[in-house]
Amino acid sequence: MRPARQPPAPRTGDRGLSALLGHLDLLEAESIHIFREATAQFRAPVLLYSIGKDSTVLLHLARKAFFPAKPPFPLLHVDTTWKFRDMIAFRDRTQLELGLNLIVHINKDGIARGINPIEYPPSVYTEVMKTQALRQVLDRYKFDAAFGGARRDEEASRAKERVFSFRSEGHRWDPRKQRPEMWRLLNGRLGPGETVRVFPLSNWTEKDVWRYIAREGLDVVPLYFAAERPTIERNGSLLVLDDDRLPLREGEEVKIQSVRFRTLGCWPLTAAVRSAASDLKSVIEETLSASASERQGRLIDHDDAGGLERKKQEGYF
């Protein structure tokens, strides 16, 4: 090496170019690149489709990556049986419309044991109906790579995640042993027993997701838009009653009001926000000026501090 003086680094590579492309174009291209790298390198990939806005963008990018062919992997939805009905309807319509291969998996064992989000603490419920369920289905089909819509801007431990995130046997994430991941090079060589989570939206923010949805004209679950819905207030969170499985407590009273969701999950564990933003433009405006982070809406996350990280180490997505 003659490190004393290197010629100026070239700017003709992935960054210099970019003057011609917009911000969303660059994010889109990066995600497509990731989809293709993973598909070329892994034997049996699957796309974890959780129906929300991130999954919608993820699926759209997957379609772009392989066009004119269809994405060469199935979609997987881990159904806890507590998703909003609107979500399930949206999922089924999407699958039908796009003619994609969709695997729906429910942890039957969890159902048999009567695990639900009402009588069990969120951590137990999530462990059984989401984490274990996911492990079951990944193992059953021997998938070695799973695409997910997680973004680094969601949460402080997510901010540490690689694009190819390796999991050791038992799907464990060891944050001390993440693989170096340099430039645009993605090394997907697996060691014995290893599998991978792939995050094509790593560098997207919540704002990017909404802007992209608008630009591409994508449909999303109606729950993201404000409408009059039956709500109750519990432990400071606003819950929307999606069916009659949640027994009301003393003093709780159903109130019809205009609310929407920033993030979607199992309905008894997902908090709504009061809002009048009933169309895309106003949702984007609200997102741009939001002062709270979107994860506020996920009750399982503030179960305890460091909760998400621990769940990930145990194999949660």
Place this chain on the structure above:
Amino acid sequence: MAVLVEPVADGPRGTHNVAARATRVLHGVKANDAALSHEPIVVHAGPLNVIACGSVDDGKSTLIGRMLWDADALTTDQRAAIERAARTAAGTPDFSRLVDGLAAEREQGITIDIAWRYFDTPKRRLVIIDSPGHEQYTRNMATGASHADIAILLVDARSGMKVQTRRHAAILDLMGVRHVVLAVNKMDLVDWSESRFRAIEGEFLALADRFGFRDAAAIPVSAVLGDGIARRSKNMVWYAGLPLLDHLHEVSGRQGAEDASGSFRFPVQMVVRAGQDFRGLAGTVTSGAIARGEEVVDVVSGRRTRVRRIVTMGHDLDRAGAGQAVVLQLDTDIDVSRGAVLAAPGAAPVAVRSFAARLVWLSDQPFERGRGYLVRMATDLVPVASLDISRHLDLTTLAERPALTCSANDIAVARIELGRATVVEAFANQRETGSLMLVDAVTGASVAGGVVVETHAAAPKPAGDTFRLTRSLIKHGVGADLGDDAASEEELRRRANEVAILLRGAGVTVELDDRWGHAGFDASSLWFGVMAVLSFGCAAAIAIGLI
């Protein structure tokens, strides 16, 4: 284009057709062009990636946290959480918790892995990468550095430059990061002393000169108190330069206007087939541009053809430039697949097998001559026939000294011979075909990252005899650590396959002797090692773990 069926127009449970809404609500234009995406945020090119680096405990995470705090880049719940948490010795909120997101990091008070934070300024998006200073996690800092446009190098005003500070500077240099600003932190602990600052500044300017950093500047700050970060410091009126955030804005305003006039490169990621007739090559243009009808050459085979279509979902393009992910359909179906690089015939590189690279060794396992290594470059994965370390960078003197080995965190120069020719270019000319990851063939681990310094003319091809790979060979070579149980046996077979693939990749004809237990050569003997080298080239011997 709308992905789904037409909206169920009535009722609150109906699907909202976003496209229709965007069209109506916005500017009355087609949904695809909805102006939302072009709104204020980034008029200026892509994001600017800024890494914070420097030695352990010098205050990187605190500084990043402070910047986010002062730049109003936080949500109310994030602010509240920091206000609630334990305070620093100085009695201020502990800003490092904004980026040290892992439980282990908070417990130990050190950063383990890089954190990515995104915030939008009126000019463009800033992506801030906080990196760990601890030597043990240098590989994570190197990961961050490879993505950075600008670096903030931190030092503690009490101690100045340390070996680890210089190591980080050397890694920035290796990765081609040219804009480096020194933040002299903890000025509150040296009584805001100008002479202390000037001494460190002098040391830094010498180092910047040595590495050729551009716009080298040093700024005195206090991360916990906020002096010199978002605002000028009343405690350091002697400092006339810009505060750190303003300096970053200044530099970022000047960056990114560079052109896309490099020569065309297109590493092929995969072949896309649809129906009977469509066969296209998927990839990202990494440099230059291509237009429909233009001629391209597959660098390794030398075959030429024209681009018939540039396909993306929705519509074909007339032209695609660097950064765009497309599918190219060629005029004649030349046999090109993953790993190939298409280039413009007039300015195409040549395929080479031999080059010199600067490496930063990332694995806890030192370089071992007997191990099989692979090189990942652009979309290709090529077996290494031989790798020779020649020099190291001495981090105390910043001079080079001869060396033969390489272990964790070393920065070294190596000569690499590949098992077959591929597209390799000097990093100084082409980032993407000039940067590489060295991969352990058996474990798959990424063991070193590197950049190509120069390429050499072709080396001779290995001999063409058939190589019989037996159980015994593997057992004495890369399988020496395995026992005799069933699981070990399966692992042995897996490794045998790996080795076979590796050798075939190196151009050696391999016959996998599947009658396990049938003894082949005595692989442990020196004689066999010599024979293997003579008959099948170094790759064969390395692959089975003999040399």
